[in-house]
Amino acid sequence: MFLLTHLQRDDTAVSVEGFCRCADPGRRQCPDRTCIPQEWFCDGYDDCSDGADEMNCPTCAASQHRCADFTCVEGGDSIVCDLSYDCPDGSDEWGCAAVEQCGQDNCLTLSHLDGEFYEVCASVWDSSLSDVVCSYLGQGNSTGTGSAISYPSAGKKYLILNPSQSGFRSKFSLANSCTGDSVMKVSCGPAACGRPLPQFSPYVIGGKSADTAGKWPWQVSLKYRNIHHCGGSLINNRWVATAGHCVSR
Ligand SMILES: [Ca+2]
Numbered sequence: 070m071f072l073l074t075h076l077q078r079d080d081t082a083v084s085v086e087g088f089c090r091c092a093d094p095g096r097r098q099c100p101d102r103t104c105i106p107q108e109w110f111c112d113g114y115d116d117c118s119d120g121a122d123e124m125n126c127p128t129c130a131a132s133q134h135r136c137a138d139f140t141c142v143e144g145g146d147s148i149v150c151d152l153s154y155d156c157p158d159g160s161d162e163w164g165c166a167a168v169e170q171c172g173q174d175n176c177l178t179l180s181h182l183d184g185e186f187y188e189v190c191a192s193v194w195d196s197s198l199s200d201v202v203c204s205y206l207g208q209g210n211s212t213g214t215g216s217a218i219s220y221p222s223a224g225k226k227y228l229i230l231n232p233s234q235s236g237f238r239s240k241f242s243l244a245n246s247c248t249g250d251s252v253m254k255v256s257c258g259p260a261a262c263g264r265p266l267p268q269f270s271p272y273v274i275g276g277k278s279a280d281t282a283g284k285w286p287w288q289v290s291l292k293y294r295n296i297h298h299c300g301g302s303l304i305n306n307r308w309v310a311t312a313g314h315c316v317s318r
């Protein structure tokens with residue numbers, strides 16, 4: 070089944086299913102009477118205004134991590150954002166990095182153990198991590214080693230890099246101050262057209278790289294919470310066609 074997806078003026082994609090009723094298949098009502106996709110219940114994110122969609126969910130043992138598909142994987146938080154796929158659906162490597170507006174510029178934010186995103190203090194940086202960040206963002210390699218931007222803010226917490234630690238998220242610890250109040254900005258190049266990102270390669274079965282960059286300029290990447298989930302095709306300047314299941318969440 071294919072579905073038309075409407076493009077808002079800010080170019081984010083909003084499914085026309087978003088305006089369906091709770092009685093429609095695949096929809097479920099929150100206590101506040103808002104209507105969200107069934108898949109948004111117990112997916113690790115608060116979607117109902119009171120967080121009811123994340124209550125009374127299946128749980129895993131303390132030593133395990135619960136994947137988005139409810140699989141329990143040994144390792145707990147240590148397997149999250151550690152540059153290795155551990156969940157069958159790869160969800161342990163989702164949502165590790167994001168870009169947020171910092172004043173007049175954009176800066177890097179990373180997921181911490183507490184589930185929150187924090188800016189990264191620029192006092193210590195490993196340039197090899199710039200490509201890792203761009204991969205997590207679903208983009209091509211970094212266009213530089215990363216840069217520092219001044220963004221002072223009282224009472225803010227930062228992530229400080231400790232390069233000697235292994236993994237990715239475990240390299241960053243939370244601090245109450247940052248030398249120079251400078252935070253990291255990482256610029257990424259566009260993902261190579263027609264070629265799967267390395268981090269998604271295990272999920273491409275029987276595929277092969279496309280031949281010519283720019284051969285499919287009408288293709289789009291539909292992202293949810295900064296994570297690529299599906300491709301789509303531009304129909305015109307306002308509509309995208311994609312598979313129905315791609316907009317069920
Ligand atoms: Ca949810």
Ligand SMILES: [Ca+2]
Binds near residue numbers: 149154
């Ligand atoms: Ca992992």
